[in-house]
Amino acid sequence: MDTQIFDTANIDIAWCPGCGNFPILKILKQAVAELGIEPINLVLVSGIGQAAKIPHYFKTNVFNGLHGRALPPATAIKATNPALTVIAESGDGDMYGEGGNHFLHTIRRNPDITNIVHNNMVYGLTKGQASPTSQKGFKTPVQVNGVFLEPFNPLAVAIALDASFVARCFAGDAEQTKEIIKNAIKHKGYALVDIFQPCVSFNKLNTYQWFKEHTYYPEDHDPLDRQRAFEKAIQTDELPLGIFYINPEKPTFEENIGTYQEKQTPLYRREPDLQKLCNLVDKFKILI
């Protein structure tokens, strides 16, 4: 399938020239095109931020919601129509800061969705304040003496919660990132893909060059080895890339809720049982 099928016509892209969001947009289009996913069967869900604008530049179904709130609608969309490929995509602030609680509990629920995080280690949209993944010592107009908090480690947290797929990429490595995203989309269950994304305007510390010099692809890593995956995730001298961890056994949210045990008809096609709903409301009224 040609990637042009996902191109939007006549839209100015509101990202700075050289921003790491551009290669991610291109890579994602290639990944879904190579998987043969039609625009009608894809949904991109985002929150607020520079990264969260990505659905605007993608001709497909989109839901651009509240800050930090991409994961709940993505979970609901998948549960309502399991035939769709659902990707929740936003920045490090949106997913790990404002949306941090949803991040934790979506991992526990394990919906069959892909969660792509553009990790530029900064709040880009609001002009350069520290984000949860900003490195210690990173100076900003707000954190004038440098960040003194330990950065949030999304991979270690995800592996600790037994997320079913955990990976990290670098936007400068197009081929490897595309393959990892394809694997994440094909994976059954929640898949986290944290992508190092240089912000050329507000993060002068973690540049393309910095990521190139501080990352590597480990050889002989077995993603079924959770202990080893965790060790890799907490490594900070050099930052490993690739698929860290896969749990192929974990049942998905859609399987656990049992909605599809007896009937395969997607929820959005079922006739609403109004009487059942009224009974429920009546019951609730008595309770309050």
Ligand SMILES: Cc1ncc(C[n+]2csc(CCOP(=O)(O)OP(=O)(O)O)c2C)c(N)n1
């Ligand atoms: C409830 C709420 N709090 C704060 C903001 C301001 N705000 C908008 S985007 C943003 C941070 C976005 O950072 P990130 O998710 O890392 O995205 P980036 O712009 O770096 O891609 C903040 C704090 C907001 N819009 N709503």
Ligand code: SF4
């Ligand atoms: S501010 Fe940073 S993240 Fe936002 S578009 Fe510019 S370079 Fe990209």
Ligand SMILES: [Mg+2]
């Ligand atoms: Mg950011």
